[in-house]
Amino acid sequence: MRFTREEIESAQRTVRAAMPPTPQYAWPLLSQRLGATVWAKHENHTPAGAFKIRGGLTYFETLAREHPGVRHAISATRGNHGQSVGFAARRHGLGATIVVPHGNSTEKNAAMRALGVTLIEHGDDFQAASEHAAALAERDGLHRVPSFHRELVRGVSTAYVEFFEALSTEPPDVLFVPIGLGSGFAAAAAARAHCGVSTKLIGVVSAHATAYRDSFRAGKPVESPVTTRLADGMACRTPVPESVEVMLREADDVVTVTDDEIAQAMRILFSDTHNVAEGAGAAALAAALQQQERWRGKTVGVCVSGGNVDSGMFAGVLAA
Template identity: 35%
Template sequence: MTETAPDFAAITAAQARIRDLVHRTPVISSGLLNEVTGADVHFKCENLQKVGAFKARGASNAVFGLTEAQAAGGVATHSSGNHGAALAQAARERGIAAHIVMPANAPAVKKAAVAAYGGLIIECEPTLAAREQTLERVVAATGAHVVHPYADPRVIAGQGTLALEVLEQVPDLDVLVVPVGGGGLLSGVALAVKHLRPDVEVVAAEPEGADDAFRSFGLGALQPSVAPRTIADGLLAGLGAINFGIIQRHVDTILTVSDAEIVQAMRLQWSRLKTVVEPSGAVSFAALLAHPERFRGRRVVAVISGGNLDLDNLPW
């Protein structure tokens, strides 16, 4: 894996590569939610994407961009859930093995999804160091090709294809709001948006309890993620260095939201949009609820990044 950031051409190449491998997800809206926010809000529904999350885009681009020699040993990664499921699904489509290192405390529903797509799960302690050390052992034993969840140019380019769809579906867009954890989605989307529509404001939304991207952006230097705690389990990863470089150049601002605001956003989306949204996927809408003055009177797309959660353990 190269550490060189992708360019816009890599995103358009990714779109061509994965066009028949992923869904073109819909954009939906609700008059009631427009009244609540005072904005003209549209939701990009990546919860309706394959594997229930945007991660299918980056994983498919990475897996189907491998040479036969690279793919021979299969692929491997560490993941708390959605990327692991997406990589397993893409690997199954290509007919190769997928080795997924997962923290022992990952949600059972996300482990089940990885297994359902044929991923071989290797559990580890719930720390970044344990994930990386376990992944190294897996690669040494199998010869698998590593596809990082977010700090991989092929993954970033794949995630950026979401923005190409949004700009076609909502051409008169003012603001695009995107959740941020490791930064794969945000960096790919921001790169594409600012290349095509530099006038569109790109806003990131992050949980207060896992705010390393917010701190890094404000201080102008990558800050460590220390003991993050948030209901948005898909956003616990620390911001990647390659992602941060793109975010510094192409993102306008990062806003934080509380877990209570995330739950409020989830409840409104479930009840008004009639769609299943996981906490991480509700963070973008939570930013509109928490900071209404920034969005009032503007046409906004909020990305629902995923819809995978334990229905027996909802946060209300």
């Protein structure tokens, strides 16, 4: 997925009208722990607590310009994409309906409602919620916002452009990127091309939701069951073919991390940086810890992609 320089710069203007760049820090304790220079990109510091907000901003800016008659949008999510849709829809005066599976994060649900969305619970996983959203869009004539789309990727790429530009004098040797449906990974690849760096990109998936790792190994989209209890932002059963194509072309590797490894990374992020990360937000660090011998003495980037974890769950992780 390629973007022109003007497309990236336009996305930067759209995103910066709503939020400042997020920071990237080389935390001393993290670097000491991994035996490498470790830069953390803090997408948990956005107004919606996750990287997804960037894609919503560019998607709705384009939607309002190209389809001014749209008054209501609908989408499915486990949380962060829904907040992105709600945040951006409200900026453009549009209504938004979000479908989530039963048992979704109560605090993510509350955050979406606070943004003015109509929340509907349906199905046992994201795929069921997504199919219901599609049916409602057809029935009620609503604009359906997909979970993976070129405009979403264009917005999210601004996060990684910020990261690579901030480290332009010493680009990281590797960047670990969590994969849910793949917009974040595709965005990192687009930013790498835009900035002209040679950083290796390693995708990270849950060991309990391996569709994208399995697809990477098979060279084509492969479905896989989802059993993760902690990494809801990575709970993908059915991969997006276009996203898989990007991953096959751009990834140096795709690795898996268990819920236990993610929980350890959540604790480490809190102890070493005093940052709260949700499961998917800690997955990149979990992978870097898993591979620390490979990258010892190098410069490592990890994306803390979100911090929207229910307080009860986080308390349980910290207490373990």
